[in-house]
Amino acid sequence: MSVEQPTLPGGKGAKASCDSRPRLTAERRNTHQRTMPMDAVLQILERREPAPHQLIEVLLDIQDECGHIPQAAMILVAEHLKLPLIEVFRVASFYKAFALTPRGRHIITVCVGTACHVRGSPRMLDEVLGFLGLEPGQTTEDGLFTVECVNCLGCCALGPVIVLDGEYHDHMTPAKLRKLIQSVREAEKEVLTHAEAGVRC
Amino acid sequence: MQKLGCVAELDGVREELAVERQAARKVVTVCGGTGCRAPGCMPVVEAARRQLERQGLTDSTRLRVTGCHGFCEQGPIVVVDPGGLFYRHVDPEDVGEIIAVSVARDGAVERLLYVDPVEGKVRPTESDIPFYVAQDRVLLDQNRVVDPCAIEDYIAIGGYTALVKVLTGMTPESVIEEVKASGLRGRGGGGFPTGRKWELCRAAHGTERFVICNADEGDPGAFMDQGILEGNPHSVLEGMLIGAYAIGARRGYVYVRHEYPLAVHHAHVAVAEAQEAGLLGDNILGTGFSFDVRIARGAGAFICGESTALMASLEGGVGEPRPKDVHTVEEGLWRRPSNLNNVETWANVPRIVNNGAAWFAAKGTEGSKGTKVFSLTGQVKNTGLIEVAMGTSLRTIVYDIGGGGVNGHRIKAVQTGGPSGGCLPVECFDLPVDFDTLAEAGSMVGSGGMVVMDERTCMVDVAQYFLRFLQDESCGKCVPCRLGIARMLEVVTDIAEGRGTEEDLALLEDVAETVAETSLCALGKTAPNPVLSTLRYFRSEYGTHIREKRCPAGVCRALVRYEIDAEKCTGCGVCLRACPHEAIAGERKQAHVISAGVCVKCGICRDECKFDAVAIL
Numbered sequence: 001m002s003v004e005q006p007t008l009p010g011g012k013g014a015k016a017s018c019d020s021r022p023r024l025t026a027e028r029r030n031t032h033q034r035t036m037p038m039d040a041v042l043q044i045l046e047r048r049e050p051a052p053h054q055l056i057e058v059l060l061d062i063q064d065e066c067g068h069i070p071q072a073a074m075i076l077v078a079e080h081l082k083l084p085l086i087e088v089f090r091v092a093s094f095y096k097a098f099a100l101t102p103r104g105r106h107i108i109t110v111c112v113g114t115a116c117h118v119r120g121s122p123r124m125l126d127e128v129l130g131f132l133g134l135e136p137g138q139t140t141e142d143g144l145f146t147v148e149c150v151n152c153l154g155c156c157a158l159g160p161v162i163v164l165d166g167e168y169h170d171h172m173t174p175a176k177l178r179k180l181i182q183s184v185r186e187a188e189k190e191v192l193t194h195a196e197a198g199v200r201c
Numbered sequence: 202m203q204k205l206g207c208v209a210e211l212d213g214v215r216e217e218l219a220v221e222r223q224a225a226r227k228v229v230t231v232c233g234g235t236g237c238r239a240p241g242c243m244p245v246v247e248a249a250r251r252q253l254e255r256q257g258l259t260d261s262t263r264l265r266v267t268g269c270h271g272f273c274e275q276g277p278i279v280v281v282d283p284g285g286l287f288y289r290h291v292d293p294e295d296v297g298e299i300i301a302v303s304v305a306r307d308g309a310v311e312r313l314l315y316v317d318p319v320e321g322k323v324r325p326t327e328s329d330i331p332f333y334v335a336q337d338r339v340l341l342d343q344n345r346v347v348d349p350c351a352i353e354d355y356i357a358i359g360g361y362t363a364l365v366k367v368l369t370g371m372t373p374e375s376v377i378e379e380v381k382a383s384g385l386r387g388r389g390g391g392g393f394p395t396g397r398k399w400e401l402c403r404a405a406h407g408t409e410r411f412v413i414c415n416a417d418e419g420d421p422g423a424f425m426d427q428g429i430l431e432g433n434p435h436s437v438l439e440g441m442l443i444g445a446y447a448i449g450a451r452r453g454y455v456y457v458r459h460e461y462p463l464a465v466h467h468a469h470v471a472v473a474e475a476q477e478a479g480l481l482g483d484n485i486l487g488t489g490f491s492f493d494v495r496i497a498r499g500a501g502a503f504i505c506g507e508s509t510a511l512m513a514s515l516e517g518g519v520g521e522p523r524p525k526d527v528h529t530v531e532e533g534l535w536r537r538p539s540n541l542n543n544v545e546t547w548a549n550v551p552r553i554v555n556n557g558a559a560w561f562a563a564k565g566t567e568g569s570k571g572t573k574v575f576s577l578t579g580q581v582k583n584t585g586l587i588e589v590a591m592g593t594s595l596r597t598i599v600y601d602i603g604g605g606g607v608n609g610h611r612i613k614a615v616q617t618g619g620p621s622g623g624c625l626p627v628e629c630f631d632l633p634v635d636f637d638t639l640a641e642a643g644s645m646v647g648s649g650g651m652v653v654m655d656e657r658t659c660m661v662d663v664a665q666y667f668l669r670f671l672q673d674e675s676c677g678k679c680v681p682c683r684l685g686i687a688r689m690l691e692v693v694t695d696i697a698e699g700r701g702t703e704e705d706l707a708l709l710e711d712v713a714e715t716v717a718e719t720s721l722c723a724l725g726k727t728a729p730n731p732v733l734s735t736l737r738y739f740r741s742e743y744g745t746h747i748r749e750k751r752c753p754a755g756v757c758r759a760l761v762r763y764e765i766d767a768e769k770c771t772g773c774g775v776c777l778r779a780c781p782h783e784a785i786a787g788e789r790k791q792a793h794v795i796s797a798g799v800c801v802k803c804g805i806c807r808d809e810c811k812f813d814a815v816a817i818l
Contacts, residue, residue, distance in 0.1 A: 055517035056500050060459055087518075094519040094676075096501030097459055114422030114616060114652045115578035117666050123804050130801065131781070151503065151670065154424035154461055155236045156578035156652075157273030157585050168239035175779060175805045 040065055041073045045080045052083050055091055059098055067107075068099040104139040104146035106184055109163040113152030116159035120173075124160050125149065127174035131181060144188060145181070202352060204479040207487040208365050211356070218357040225263040227304045228282040229253070230345060234269030234432060235424070235463050236585070237276035241293075245277050248293035252300040262304055265354075268344045268432015268467075271586040272332055275315065280345065285326040288313040318582065318604065335601040337564065338588045339572045340548050344432035349467040352474040355435040361480060363551035367443050368488040371554075373403065376447040380550065382558035384570035388425075389415055389506070389543030390621065390647040391723070392569070392636040395550075398540060402530040403448045405538035412441055412450045413534065413541040415511060416457035416464065419503035420619030421670065423650030425574040426544035428586045430457065431464040433548065434471035438481070438494060440547030443554060445492045448540050453492065456511055458499040468496050503620070503674035507722050508533070508541045510676065521678045522722035543648065545574055565591035569635035574649055577603050580610060581653035592633040599630065599653055610655040614738070618647025620667050620674075621727035623734025624660060643734045645727070659756035660739035661746050665693045667731035675725070682725035685716035689732055698759040701747040710736065755817035758802050762818055765806075767792035769814035776806035776815065 044061040048054045058081065062073050069092050078085040092098045110125045125136070128147055132140050139146040153161055158170030164180060205211045231237075231246045246266050253259045270278050275289035279296070281303045288299060288310065295313055302308040315324045317331065324330045327345075347354045355361070367376055381396030402410060414437060418426040430437055441453050455472075457465050472494050475481040483491045497515055504510045505520040512534045514520040533539025549571060553561045562570045569591040575598065578584045582604030589598060595615055599605065606612045614624045617634075623644035625632070632638050639646050654663065668690040677683045692709050695701045713729030720726045736743065745751050752760040765776070765785075770792040777785045777793055784800040787793030795806070795815075807815040 051517075053515065053517035056514065057498060060498055060500060081517075091517070091519055094502065098500065112421070114619070114650070114666070115584075117421075118579045118652060118654055118658050118663075120804075126801075127803050127805075130803075150460060150501075151419065151674075152421040152423065152460070153235070154418070154427040155239050155273065156422055156424060156576060157236050157276075158239050159578070161239065170239045173805070173808045174803050175808060178781060 038072060038076060041076050045076065050080055050082065052081050052087075055081055055083065055088065056095070059088075059092055059095075063098055067103045068101060099137075099146075102139070102143075104144050105188075106144055106165055107146050107148060107163075108181070109148045109150050109153075111151075111153050111159065111161040111163075112149045113156060113159070115152075115156035116161055119159045121160040123174050124162060124172055124177055128162075128177055128181070131178060144185070202474065202478045204477065205486060206479065208369060211361060211365065211486060214353075215356050215359075218353055222263075222357060226261040227258075228263045228265060229300070229304060230265045230267055230280040230282065232268075232270045232276060232278040232280075233266040234273070234276075234344075235427065235461070236269060236273035237278060238463070240276050240290075242277035242291075244293040245279065245291050245296055248296040249279070249300065252297045253304070255297075256300055256305055258300065258304055265346075265348050267347060268349050269341075269428040269586055270345050271336075271338075271341055271428070271588075272330075272583065273585040274583055280327070285328065287315055287325065287327050287330065289315050332583045332585070332587075332602055332604070335589075335597060336587050337572050337590045339552060339564075340429060340433075340436075340545065340574055341586060341588045343436065344428065347433050347435075349432055349434055350470045350474075352435060352471070352478055352480075355433070359555070360435055360551075361439055363554035364439050364442050364480070365486065366554055367446055368486065368490055373447045373449065376443060376554070377403065379558050380447070380553060383553045383561040384558075384565070385546065385549055385553060385561065386569060386636060387543060388545035388549070388573065388648065390618065390645065392646065395542060395546055398530060398542070399444060399447050401528070402538050402540040405531045407538050409452075410448060410450045410538040411534050411540070412445045412448060412453040413511070413515070413539060414441055414453070414455040414547055415506065415508075415541055415543045416455055416461075416468075417499040417506045417511060418458060418461075418544075418648060419506045419674075420621075420648055420650045422576065422578050422616075422652045423619055423648055424576045425586060425649045427461045427464050428574065428576075429548050430455075430544050431461065431467050434464075434467050435475065436548045436551060437468075437544055438471055438475055440542075440550035441494060442480070442485070442492055443550050444540065444542065444547065446490055448538075450540070451491055451493070453494040454515055454534070455494060455496050456499055456505070456515060457496065458501070460501065465496065465498055472496060502676070503670075504676045504722075504724060507724050509722070511541065512539060519676070521676045522724075524721060545649070566633060566635045566638075568637050569646075573634070573646065575634075575651045576649060577651050577653065579616075579652035580607055580612070580655040580658065581605070582607055589634070591635045594631050594633055595625065596630040598634065598651065603653060606655050610657060612653055612655045613658070614654045614660070616644075616652040616654060616663065616731075617650065618645035618730070619650045620671050621645060621724060621730055622647045622650075623730045624654070624663060624738060625734070626738040629738075643737055644730065657754055657756070659697075659752050659754035660735040660742045661693065661697050661752070662754070662756045664732045664735045665690065665697050668693055671724075671728045675728075679719075679721035679725060681716045681719040682721070682728060685712050685720075686728055688712050689716070689729070693732065696743060696746050697752075697757045699746070699750040701743070703747060705747070706736065706740070706743060761802065762797055763795050763800055763802060763804070763806065764816050764818050765793050765795055766814045766816055769812050771812055771814075773811075775809050775811065779805050779809040781805065 074088045078088045136149045160172045162169050277291045279288040279291045302310050327333045377399050385395040386392040499505050502520045505514045507522045508529050510520040510522040529539050574588045616624045672686045675682050692705050717729050755761050772790040784796050
């Protein structure tokens with residue numbers, strides 16, 4: 001099977017593929033985000049029946065596995081499910097669940113559902129976006145954070161809710177959110193310092 | 202569980218389970234719903250397991266992790282039976298005491314019991330708590346006694362008896378007649394009579410047909426289907442089995458949104474368990490009836506809650522709706538007759554079969570029978586998942602169950618029906634909640650989201666919020682929805698940012714009417730509802746934004762500023778240190794000042810001030 005770099009039609013996410021990111025940034029990412037092992041994609045495909053209706057399930061699995069849908073993976077999926085590549089791209093770009101560019105090491109998801117909205121989630125979103133200098137869906141230069149919005153997480157009683165790397169944080173305020181981001185940054189710094197110290201030894 | 206080859210084997214298992222369950226002297230139930238997981242119910246479960254072991258009570262006690270109990274505001278929740286002692290806000294450190302006092306002995310840990318905020322009295326059990334007392338919990342009651350990942354629990358409480366009744370003693374036609382007689386209408390928002398839909402699907406041409414469960418609960422601020430699918434997935438599967446038998450389907454799908462990872466997981470576990478027990482698959486319980494279910498995940502598109510879009514998505518494509526001149530009961534999934542019902546609709550079916558159509562029809566109003574689950578959220582004291590008979594007034598829901606406003610704030614509206622619904626003002630609170638009444642009032646029951654709004658919510662901002670949501674979620678296939686919503690959003694944004702004119706309101710109404718009349722699918726047709734309902738009931742708020750360039754609720758940022766009240770400010774310096782934008786200045790013990798040019802209106806100072814000295818003007 002061919003795994004050459006495909007040329008995808010233009011559209012959201014098509015500009016900044018994982019391979020066009022600067023090396024330095026990429027170094028700091030999780031291994032699975034740096035390069036998507038295509039055998040992992042093959043394994044996902046092997047678990048599924050090779051039929052077009054499996055497309056969304058397969059893409060969700062890939063997204064779960066590597067944090068985004070790399071272009072090379074889309075080619076494999078198209079071949080395996082016997083679909084035109086354009087159809088795979090169409091679906092991958094239609095649904096919100098799929099990111100077409102690599103995401104940061106830490107994903108901050110701000111719930112912007114109605115219940116969270118009336119309890120102040122817009123302040124939360126503005127705060128985190130302003131603090132990190134991002135737009136929703138974007139990743140910080142250092143590859144540390146990606147900020148995303150979700151329309152509802154179904155735990156409205158706890159609003160405003162934000163999710164950091166899968167962990168729910170309830171009754172958030174902009175100040176608490178800032179502290180949370182700071183604590184992640186500091187933990188990352190510590191890891192980095194340890195790693196550097198390890199190299200020197 | 203072993204494969205059940207016949208009805209007698211299922212009954213045998215149920216009897217065995219009854220004996221086994223009687224052996225447990227006490228049952229400790231921990232709510233494991235999504236709402237309780239965030240504040241940390243799983244460490245509570247672990248602590249309970251350890252403590253039962255340490256205190257030598259493992260053999261005489263059953264520890265059960267269930268789905269949502271509904272009272273999410275009080276999570277993590279632990280209930281000890283018999284007696285139903287209700288502990289709330291339980292920390293792992295509290296568990297040892299609960300086990301020692303309420304499990305080893307029959308006492309109660311008073312400090313962890315619920316205290317009625319109105320009367321200040323301790324309410325030790327669920328049956329004493331006003332939040333539960335004012336409800337009629339037919340569907341949700343089972344959530345408290347069923348571990349969603351244990352089919353035995355569902356069988357023990359009489360699960361799959363309705364299926365047996367149908368397979369062994371009813372013709373498909375008589376099942377349809379029963380559902381029709383019950384008056385059950387679709388719980389997903391449309392309110393189409395369920396029995397009639399089944400009848401149409403059964404009568405459609407073709408040999409292969411499908412039943413589908415819609416668990417793509419896309420309405421923001423609503424989690425009824427999550428509560429049911431996550432907490433009691435077998436009741437949904439049993440409903441689908443009965444529907445499949447009535448319609449003549451051999452295959453079914455559950456389409457569940459991926460944003461509900463726990464519901465997805467529990468649905469997978471339930472299907473696997475039912476397959477293993479022979480309750481899904483070929484020749485179910487030796488009756489010759491065969492049916493199987495697959496789980497498909499949605500990928501985050503609101504439009505996929507619409508029937509034709511959902512089916513397009515199940516086929517693996519983009520979720521775009523199509524015109525419904527040929528209905529999906531005739532040509533749906535893979536152009537085969539397909540019957541789509543919502544999670545809650547399916548979950549009602551086994552109860553109707555077991556208790557009879559008359560039992561179901563005895564609850565509710567003339568045109569809307571039975572009970573309905575709502576998610577009560579927003580600016581209300583008791584948020585959570587509730588269930589009431591159709592026809593219950595909004596007042597009962599908001600004040601008796603919801604406990605009224607938070608911290609004395611005055612409630613001004615309830616938003617029902619999500620982005621397709623509308624905002625109903627307090628003057629409408631005596632309206633009975635049913636499909637027809639709410640539609641007449643300019644809103645809708647929808648799938649059951651109810652977001653309470655108090656004086657701190659701006660209705661122009663709410664309209665803007667829903668328009669932004671709908672613009673983002675519009676699939677873009679038809680022009681009225683794609684462009685109409687964008688245009689409405691522009692106009693409302695102008696108003697919210699102080700550029701609005703009187704003519705804008707007429708323009709809004711004009712565009713809204715066009716979008717409602719000419720959009721392709723139901724979601725487009727109902728998209729103007731949030732704007733129209735806020736214009737209808739809260740026109741004066743729009744007027745204040747337009748004429749006075751002022752936001753009375755203090756929400757629309759372009760029109761507000763933050764100011765420190767010199768009288769109240771003690772000069773403690775908390776706000777100064779908290780402000781991340783260095784917009785506050787002032788000497789210690791002197792009144793502080795906010796520099797309007799630097800302030801980004803994040804509100805951190807207001808959150809942090811203990812003297813209520815920061816005002817929004």
